[in-house]
Amino acid sequence: MKKLFLxxxxxxxxxxxxxVEESNSSSEELSSPKISIRLTDAPASxxxxxIDLQEVRVHFSGEGEExxxxxxxxxxxxxxxxxLDFTNGADTLIAEEExxxxxxxxxxxxxxxxxxxxxxxxxxxIKTPSAQQSGLKLNVHAELEMGVAYRVWLDFDASxxxxxxxxxxxxxxxxxxxxxxxxxxxxxGMVFPVExxxxxxxxxxxxxxxxxxxDTTTGYFMIKALPEGNYKVDFNPVxxxxxxxxxxxxxxxxxxxxxxxxTIEEAVTAG
Numbered sequence: 001m002k003k004l005f006l007x008x009x010x011x012x013x014x015x016x017x018x019x020v021e022e023s024n025s026s027s028e029e030l031s032s033p034k035i036s037i038r039l040t041d042a043p044a045s046x047x048x049x050x051i052d053l054q055e056v057r058v059h060f061s062g063e064g065e066e067x068x069x070x071x072x073x074x075x076x077x078x079x080x081x082x083x084l085d086f087t088n089g090a091d092t093l094i095a096e097e098e099x100x101x102x103x104x105x106x107x108x109x110x111x112x113x114x115x116x117x118x119x120x121x122x123x124x125x126i127k128t129p130s131a132q133q134s135g136l137k138l139n140v141h142a143e144l145e146m147g148v149a150y151r152v153w154l155d156f157d158a159s160x161x162x163x164x165x166x167x168x169x170x171x172x173x174x175x176x177x178x179x180x181x182x183x184x185x186x187x188x189g190m191v192f193p194v195e196x197x198x199x200x201x202x203x204x205x206x207x208x209x210x211x212x213x214x215d216t217t218t219g220y221f222m223i224k225a226l227p228e229g230n231y232k233v234d235f236n237p238v239x240x241x242x243x244x245x246x247x248x249x250x251x252x253x254x255x256x257x258x259x260x261x262x263t264i265e266e267a268v269t270a271g
Contacts, residue, residue: 032098033144037107037152040091040224041083043213044159046119049083051156052112056095059106070108073097080114083158088215089188089222091153099144107152117162117170126162127171154178155225159211177225185251187233188222189259196237196264202249203232228253237264 037056041049056076061068076095086092115126144150155177163171191198191214201211202223214221228251235244242265251257 032100033146033150034096034098035104035144035150035152036096037094037154038091039081039083039086039094040089040153040155041086042155042157042159042211043084043087044162045213046084046117046158046162047121048116048118048123049158049162050114050116050118051081051083052114053078053081053094053109054112055110057108057110058097058104059108060099061103061105068102071097083156088212088220089186089224094154101146102144104144104150109154115172124170127169152178153225185226185228185253185255185257186222186224187226187231187249187251187257187259188220190261191219191221191235192261192263194219196235196241198235198237198241198244198264201234201236202226203234204229205231222256226251233259235262235264240267241265242267 035058053076055078056073057070058073059069060071073095075097077093081092081094111128115128116123117126118124157175157177160175161173163173165171187202191200194214194216196214197216198214199211200214200221200223201209203209204227208227210223210226212221212223231249231251233246233249235246237243244262244264246259246262249257249259
């Protein structure tokens with residue numbers, strides 16, 4: 001079966017890897033450095049977005065006798081993932097591995113051919129453009145040190161990654177944001193009424209935009225991995241409700257701003 005070397009595209013201008021030091025008392029007792037990779041997603045207007053994950057590889061430059069080059073991780077949770085299971089703050093561990101001291105410079109995902117979307121109850125294959133099969137990679141530059149765990153989140157923006165063609169087919173143009181919670185903030189809240197189903201955008205002072213949909217059952221929403229600063233948050237509901245804008249929403253690194261319940265008013269009809 002032919003496999004796809006998936007590019008990990010950065011849609012933000014920053015990247016970080018979180019480092020958590022363990023509380024061992026001496027260097028002899030420190031554990032080997034470990035890297036874990038987790039998958040999360042921004043919601044999309046599909047019933048399902050299915051990604052066929054086959055392998056995760058990292059490019060490692062080791063010290064001493066450790067061989068450098070591309071390494072296929074052994075502890076990978078392969079299979080077909082519905083990205084929409086990991087929205088509004090949810091995530092899942094897809095790979096974890098211990099290394100010796102050295103540097104990880106790149107990460108690459110390898111997908112199989114069973115990538116599909118489900119829209120209006122019907123499944124459609126996701127075609128993969130030839131440019132993605134050339135093995136484009138993500139630069140990471142993570143220094144691995146004894147006793148340190150490195151946690152990387154891959155935010156797969158399903159809505160922007162699926163391209164609908166004019167002939168009724170779909171293709172994959174992956175948009176993936178890499179982040180660490182320690183170097184970012186988040187906002188969350190509840191939308192009322194749930195039936196307003198708003199598309200929510202957090203817009204920074206630099207006009208960078210981060211988005212999600214409110215959960216259609218509970219109204220809950222969360223946008224993670226937001227750089228510190230002030231944001232304008234726009235709520236764009238379905239027809240019959242008014243657009244709502246909230247200015248000066250402050251986000252602090254490592255903290256979650258709870259916006260509470262955001263009420264969306266019904267549209268005023270001429271009468």
